[in-house]
Amino acid sequence: GESVGLHLPTLSVQEGDNSIINCAYSNSASDYFIWYKQESGKGPQFIIDIRSNMDKRQGQRVTVLLNKTVKHLSLQIAATQPGDSAVYFCAENHNDYKLSFGAGTTVTVRA
């Protein structure tokens, strides 16, 4: 079946460093991708999205890169802060109604 997966289940990063979280997807027909952040005890929170006609999009301290050739998505967080500690999910949309989510990467920021 088609699925969205993450390369690493955990990532430990020093405060102030940049973080890169990776995600591989398998459905070449997917046209929309989202990154979510989930803090402990809370629902997922939208971070940034990108459509398949783009290869890069920037937000506040975050950048999403899309490589359709190898079906790879990444989230870069600049100057990682303690508040960035959370589980990060990528999700893909390949029809109008459904998102498929990866299992998540747990990011821990070291002081």
Place this chain on the structure above:
Amino acid sequence: DVKVTQSSRYLVKRTGEKVFLECVQDMDHENMFWYRQDPGLGLRLIYFSYDVKMKEKGDIPEGYSVSREKKERFSLILESASTNQTSMYLCASRLAGPYEQYFGPGTRLTVT
């Protein structure tokens, strides 16, 4: 800001009970979704609704049903709760089309 609320944060039910999980959104979104989240499995779609009185099965609908009588409210029903339905349940809503989904805070359900 979009707000998605869920009726309970924590719920404990006994095996065989009928369980109702309620979700309300205040942004006039057409689409609403119910997921369950389990360690190592990510978010799995149970049911979704693309409009009032419309519903579609997701990836794991067995043991669940849903109701959407009003646009702002989407209910998940466990007809006869079982221990394997112990999980975190998340509701989400969005505008119709490929847009971000907004999530509620989740309901942690324990079935004993």
